[in-house]
Amino acid sequence: MSSTGESRKVNRGVELLLLGILVGLMVLASTATHEGGRSHALAALGFLLLAGTVVANVLERLGIPHLTAYLLTGMAAGPYALHLVDHSAVQDLSPINALALSLISLAGGAELRISKLISAARSLLWATLLQNVLVLLLMAGAFLALRLLLPFTADLPFTVVVGVALLWGVVAITRSPSATLGVLSQTGAKGPLATFTLAFVMASDVVVVIVLALVFTVTRPLLEPGAAFSLRAFRELGHEVIGSIALGSTLGLLLAAYLRFVGRQLVLVFVALGLVMTQVLDYLRFDWLLIFITAGFVVQNLSKQGDKFLEEIERLGEIVYVIFFATAGAHLDLPLLTQLWPAALALTLCRGGFTWFAARISSRLANDPPTLRRWGWTGLVSQAGLALGIAAKIQKEHPGYGTGFAAMAVATVALNELVGPILFKAALDRSGESAAQVDTEESTPAGAEPAR
Amino acid sequence: MNALWGMMGLIAAAFVGSVLVARRSHARHGLASGSGPVLAGFLIGPTALGLVTPGLLEVFNPLAQVGLGWLALILGLDYGWLDRRRIPTARLIGGTLAGLLTMAVVGAATFALLRRLHPSGPIWWQDTTNWIVAGGIGAACAETTRHAVRWVADRVKASGPVTELLLDVSDADDLGPLLLCGALFTLQPPAGLRWATHPGVLWAGQIGLGVAIGLLTALLVSRRFRSRSLWAVLFGTSMVAIGLAVRADLSVLTVAFCMGLGLSVVSRHRQAIRAAVLPGEVPLRLPALLLAGARIDVAQVPFLAWVIPTVLGARVLAKGLVAGCAALVSPPLRRAGAPLLPGLMACGPTSMSIGLAFALRFPGPIGETVLVSAAAATVLGELVAPAGLRAALRRAGEATAEPAAQAVVEVAA
Numbered sequence: 043m044s045s046t047g048e049s050r051k052v053n054r055g056v057e058l059l060l061l062g063i064l065v066g067l068m069v070l071a072s073t074a075t076h077e078g079g080r081s082h083a084l085a086a087l088g089f090l091l092l093a094g095t096v097v098a099n100v101l102e103r104l105g106i107p108h109l110t111a112y113l114l115t116g117m118a119a120g121p122y123a124l125h126l127v128d129h130s131a132v133q134d135l136s137p138i139n140a141l142a143l144s145l146i147s148l149a150g151g152a153e154l155r156i157s158k159l160i161s162a163a164r165s166l167l168w169a170t171l172l173q174n175v176l177v178l179l180l181m182a183g184a185f186l187a188l189r190l191l192l193p194f195t196a197d198l199p200f201t202v203v204v205g206v207a208l209l210w211g212v213v214a215i216t217r218s219p220s221a222t223l224g225v226l227s228q229t230g231a232k233g234p235l236a237t238f239t240l241a242f243v244m245a246s247d248v249v250v251v252i253v254l255a256l257v258f259t260v261t262r263p264l265l266e267p268g269a270a271f272s273l274r275a276f277r278e279l280g281h282e283v284i285g286s287i288a289l290g291s292t293l294g295l296l297l298a299a300y301l302r303f304v305g306r307q308l309v310l311v312f313v314a315l316g317l318v319m320t321q322v323l324d325y326l327r328f329d330w331l332l333i334f335i336t337a338g339f340v341v342q343n344l345s346k347q348g349d350k351f352l353e354e355i356e357r358l359g360e361i362v363y364v365i366f367f368a369t370a371g372a373h374l375d376l377p378l379l380t381q382l383w384p385a386a387l388a389l390t391l392c393r394g395g396f397t398w399f400a401a402r403i404s405s406r407l408a409n410d411p412p413t414l415r416r417w418g419w420t421g422l423v424s425q426a427g428l429a430l431g432i433a434a435k436i437q438k439e440h441p442g443y444g445t446g447f448a449a450m451a452v453a454t455v456a457l458n459e460l461v462g463p464i465l466f467k468a469a470l471d472r473s474g475e476s477a478a479q480v481d482t483e484e485s486t487p488a489g490a491e492p493a494r
Numbered sequence: 495m496n497a498l499w500g501m502m503g504l505i506a507a508a509f510v511g512s513v514l515v516a517r518r519s520h521a522r523h524g525l526a527s528g529s530g531p532v533l534a535g536f537l538i539g540p541t542a543l544g545l546v547t548p549g550l551l552e553v554f555n556p557l558a559q560v561g562l563g564w565l566a567l568i569l570g571l572d573y574g575w576l577d578r579r580r581i582p583t584a585r586l587i588g589g590t591l592a593g594l595l596t597m598a599v600v601g602a603a604t605f606a607l608l609r610r611l612h613p614s615g616p617i618w619w620q621d622t623t624n625w626i627v628a629g630g631i632g633a634a635c636a637e638t639t640r641h642a643v644r645w646v647a648d649r650v651k652a653s654g655p656v657t658e659l660l661l662d663v664s665d666a667d668d669l670g671p672l673l674l675c676g677a678l679f680t681l682q683p684p685a686g687l688r689w690a691t692h693p694g695v696l697w698a699g700q701i702g703l704g705v706a707i708g709l710l711t712a713l714l715v716s717r718r719f720r721s722r723s724l725w726a727v728l729f730g731t732s733m734v735a736i737g738l739a740v741r742a743d744l745s746v747l748t749v750a751f752c753m754g755l756g757l758s759v760v761s762r763h764r765q766a767i768r769a770a771v772l773p774g775e776v777p778l779r780l781p782a783l784l785l786a787g788a789r790i791d792v793a794q795v796p797f798l799a800w801v802i803p804t805v806l807g808a809r810v811l812a813k814g815l816v817a818g819c820a821a822l823v824s825p826p827l828r829r830a831g832a833p834l835l836p837g838l839m840a841c842g843p844t845s846m847s848i849g850l851a852f853a854l855r856f857p858g859p860i861g862e863t864v865l866v867s868a869a870a871a872t873v874l875g876e877l878v879a880p881a882g883l884r885a886a887l888r889r890a891g892e893a894t895a896e897p898a899a900q901a902v903v904e905v906a907a
Binding site: 056057060063064067068071073074075076082083084085086087088089091092093095096099307309310311313314317318360361364 | 502505508509556559560685686687688689703706707710713714723725726727729730731732733734735736737738740741742777
């Protein structure tokens with residue numbers, strides 16, 4: 043082994059030692075201080091950020107994506123494992139999620155360039171059709187076939203189970219823009235696979251919301267005997283989607299003007315958007331994810347500020363993403379996962395298989411390049427917030443079976459959230475789209491001065 | 495005003511302040527002590543317009559703690575340095591002694607007053623409440639802020655040994671008060687801790703915790719972290735330091751200052767770290783000062799009419815002693831003459847931060863007395879210090895431009 047390799051090994055060992063010291067400090071703090079309280083969130087924030095960064099750095103050698111490392115860190119430190127970060131701290135950190143998701147949406151929109159979308163339009167259209175319709179129906183079928191493994195369906199009439207299966211199909215077609223962007227941000231990947239995945243995943247958020255309204259409308263008579271068929275959901279959806287796109291376009295133009303004429307303190311602007319504007323938009327019942335995607339898209343395609351915009355988001359994102367994914371890991375209900383793992387694993391495998399199958403067909407129909415044919419499905423495996431949001435909505439509207447449904451959704455999302463980024467990163471590496479990882483770890487930051 | 499508007503207001507304050515600083519026009523606008531946000535906070539607080547309620551302020555306590563910690567971290571990183579120049583050891587010692595002397599005089603005068611006002615209290619050495627109040631006021635009133643020295647020096651384009659000396663001494667006088675804050679916080683058993691611990695051990699623990707996290711940060715930064723991870727490491731370690739201090743009811747200022755000091759002493763990358771930390775200073779410091787101003791509630795201060803004049807009188811006396819001693823040992827300062835005394839009265843962000851830290855740790859009369867005293871010292875400094883510093887620098891022959899003339903030149907340009 044070369045001296046550089048040995049030195050790297052030693053350095054990783056030192057990092058792990060430092061991480062151990064940090065864990066020791068947190069254990070000491072947990073033992074010496076009273077539980078609960080808002081003050082715990084600050085230490086938890088720092089710990090998750092630091093531990094996530096160190097663990098990601100150490101696991102990078104094994105080819106594990108950073109965001110998977112952040113998730114694992116959160117799971118290990120969270121209330122269900124080492125309990126270094128307690129429930130109340132995880133709850134208090136939730137505003138960070140809104141900030142992270144707003145950044146992810148803005149970045150996602152800004153990554154979509156019209157020229158690339160036009161070049162990938164055929165692939166996107168076929169994939170959107172098959173990955174949404176075919177996978178939804180196949181997953182509903184799988185759900186019906188596996189219903190003996192799903193205790194919450196045991197006492198339900200078959201027609202209701204069919205309705206629940208269709209809802210499960212909607213949960214199954216959700217993807218994770220955050221995971222996609224996280225992997226792309228780490229790998230710096232450029233190429234057809236990266237472009238296709240990003241465009242598909244960003245668009246799928248909108249498609250899923252529309253499909254959900256459709257399935258809710260169709261399944262309502264099945265789930266609630268005596269309920270009338272109503273298109274009210276579509277009217278509300280129309281208001282929400284059109285209003286959000288209009289607001290997003292306005293916001294995008296305002297952001298472009300700000301970048302052009304002021305251009306300073308963008309971090310504060312993003313914080314204001316993520317922490318304050320999201321709450322206002324929620325209150326007004328607009329879809330702020332769609333608003334921010336549209337705003338990012340407008341900045342990128344209708345102004346010359348796109349690159350500057352993305353650079354600023356990435357700077358803040360380096361910190362926010364770590365906290366977001368580590369908090370998501372800490373949120374994962376591990377005891378529930380251990381209870382439901384056989385059914386969750388079966389459903390996860392089915393989803394992965396159907397996604398691969400739909401990708402093969404859509405690639406053939408769209409005459410995709412070989413890279414996309416082979417690896418196009420890998421970026422569509424990750425799931426995150428949208429799936430859990432839909433499950434929570436179903437739980438709220440149908441408390442009877444909804445609790446079990448939501449628990450199963452949490453379990454499958456956990457598996458997809460862990461496996462998806464690994465698959466996607468491996469695909470980007472193997473397809474040669476990942477940028478060369480210049481290891482500058484030994485480099486000295488600028489401005490070094492002799493020690494005193 | 496609800497939490498959402500409060501958050502928006504804080505972000506707006508941070509934004510406006512950052513833009514002003516970025517334009518480097520702060521040398522001509524705002525207050526010399528940099529305490530404009532305190533005034534703005536006071537105006538919206540319960541004493542003046544009453545736009546914010548105590549309940550709303552509670553929501554922003556974590557943000558205030560982060561602001562305090564970040565400010566103390568930067569003070570620790572900068573301790574002993576003026577930009578890229580090391581401050582000579584003799585000046586460091588001199589500045590530290592000046593801070594301690596001021597703290598001791600103001601603290602002793604306040605303690606004597608409080609004992610007189612509460613003659614039936616416990617024996618003087620067991621009177622922990624009055625020790626905390628007097629010590630806190632002493633710590634808050636100890637500094638001469640660099641902001642004012644720089645502000646005046648920029649306006650009159652001063653440079654020379656007196657300007658340099660004043661900058662060095664005003665940098666060094668933060669050490670004593672910031673360390674002793676930690677000791678004062680331990681005089682009342684921290685509610686956050688499960689075990690009763692001797693105050694001396696707790697004080698040493700705070701210093702040890704700060705230094706240990708500083709060393710940990712230095713190791714992480716120097717080992718193998720790419721520069722793009724530098725901010726994540728710095729932010730993460732400082733949040734751990736601040737969070738652990740808050741969680742245990744210890745002094746955020748002491749822990750974060752010691753972290754910065756430890757990091758500055760052992761790391762070869764002090765400049766890079768400083769460059770990474772500095773952009774976050776204004777967006778965090780301004781909301782913290784705004785919150786400090788908003789927390790001022792003079793109605794909660796017992797014997798206000800006695801305490802404030804005593805504190806201000808003791809501060810004038812202490813700074814007079816400091817100016818006299820400085821003139822004795824430093825020939826250049828002798829040339830500055832009598833105006834040096836009002837010049838040394840400037841105080842601002844550090845004083846208000848100490849006041850806010852006490853208000854957060856000891857809500858009610860104890861904290862409010864320290865915070866209001868810090869605000870009173872800041873106001874007095876704002877009234878007399880700029881003119882005093884200008885006159886002192888002029889008498890020392892280091893001021894090369896009159897503020898009014900400079901403004902005319904700039905307008906013409």
